[in-house]
Amino acid sequence: MPVIDITSDPEALTMTVVAEFDAPVERLWSVYTDPRQLERFWGPPGWPATFALFQLSVGGRALYAMNGPRGEVARGAWEFLAIEEPNRFEVLDTFVNEDGSAIDGMPTMRMTFGFEEAGAGSRMRCVSHFTSAEALEQVIAMGSIEGTRLAMGQLDRVLHDLREYSQGQGTQTEVLSDTQVRITRLVDGPRDLVWRAHTEPELMKKWLLGPDGWTMTECEMPDAAPGPYRYAWAPVDGGEGEPFGFDGEVTLMDAPRRMVSTEHMTGTEYPPTLNDLQLYEEDGATLITMIIMYPDAATRDMVLATGMTDGMEASYARLERELLAV
Incomplete structure (x- = not known):
């Protein structure tokens, strides 16, 4: 700092x-x-x-x-x-x-x-x-x-320079406070396409999968805010792991700069988080910043311990490979 x-x-x-x-x-x-x-x-x-x-x-x-x-x-x-x-x-x-x-x-x-x-x-x-x-x-x-x-x-x-500062670092997770985490990832592609990849279900299903071996079985997104959304995943061909999903409400859409949404793990009593996605483009590269707000430090630590950062990195690498490199 x-x-x-x-x-x-x-x-x-x-x-x-x-x-x-x-x-x-x-x-x-x-x-x-x-x-x-x-x-x-x-x-x-x-x-x-x-x-x-x-x-x-x-x-x-x-x-x-x-x-x-x-x-x-x-x-x-x-x-x-x-x-x-x-x-x-x-x-x-x-x-x-x-x-x-x-x-x-x-x-x-x-x-x-x-x-x-x-x-x-x-x-x-x-x-x-x-x-x-x-x-x-x-x-x-x-x-x-x-x-x-x-x-x-x-x-x-x-x-x-954004590329000089962030390129090659992969997905970075920073704990800002007891309830706030910042995740950043530079991807080599224009902001408009990165925005579409976060808001259009047919594109989301191509990259938002976490580690290899999973498929997105449901993806529903609203056309405008406020509006509900739902994602669900399952292992491919009976692989290891249990199906799971998230639901919530997109509360703000400012295309192609910012989207804010609540996030709740479907079928659980876990408290929801508030996710603030922001996109910034410079010289053809887009910095993805996600601010996640947790209800308390215990929930924050529990989620981080699941390997969330590694799963997000696998997805962002797939985003560059499947969508942005075309």
Whole structure:
């Protein structure tokens, strides 16, 4: 993780984030001042950001929304107070309504972003200045420290070429918290086709099979959200293993970028998970990111112990081999 320190100072009324990166200052500056790159890490996992406005000039504004997996939306606005490329910019950060107006009772923070050389890479130092100790406590109580740490953990991937950073690593599983796991896999193919492979039953049956020796016996997907779905698998020709399946509801479809769904093991009393699929394309390759939210750490550990990562890797390798290589 790039974050090396997050501290709050009730006397100085500040919260300071320090992070270091294996990239030059100019590259770090560019990801913070290009809204399309900023969107890839500004929101924490499961809360991707969208910048609808970004006026990089003194007096200009930026408007953003972070979209949660259950339909929640957290909106903010920046007013640029100072810009000193490539080393520093300063904004007023405000919690806003859908129309861009400030939300009553929510604090406004003055934030300074500084970028400097650090060894062979660079260091980012962000200081948020609050108007009162109560405002600082309010933001901390909202989970800003852990949210910032998780959001910044996504920045390394943005700073580097996607193929260079992810190709050949296979399926990667990261435990983010007691209830949250992130799974990533780079596949060599366009996002539109990868989206279709996750939403069209005739394509899903060709690759979403886990280890060799299994077949998908049922695959029902909705045309739009919200809508129910169902998958089922069985061993081929009486092979080892018991048939099983999953059912749930697709709650969000934003083709070809994002799909959120509940997932329950059919015929069991296991609690459902919430699965947040996100697709990002760069230079003809697509990064698949799945954020899985479990009800508790015990359920998380039980599922991970089943060999889920290996099964997903077998499926993703088949996706590249059967669909994307055509």
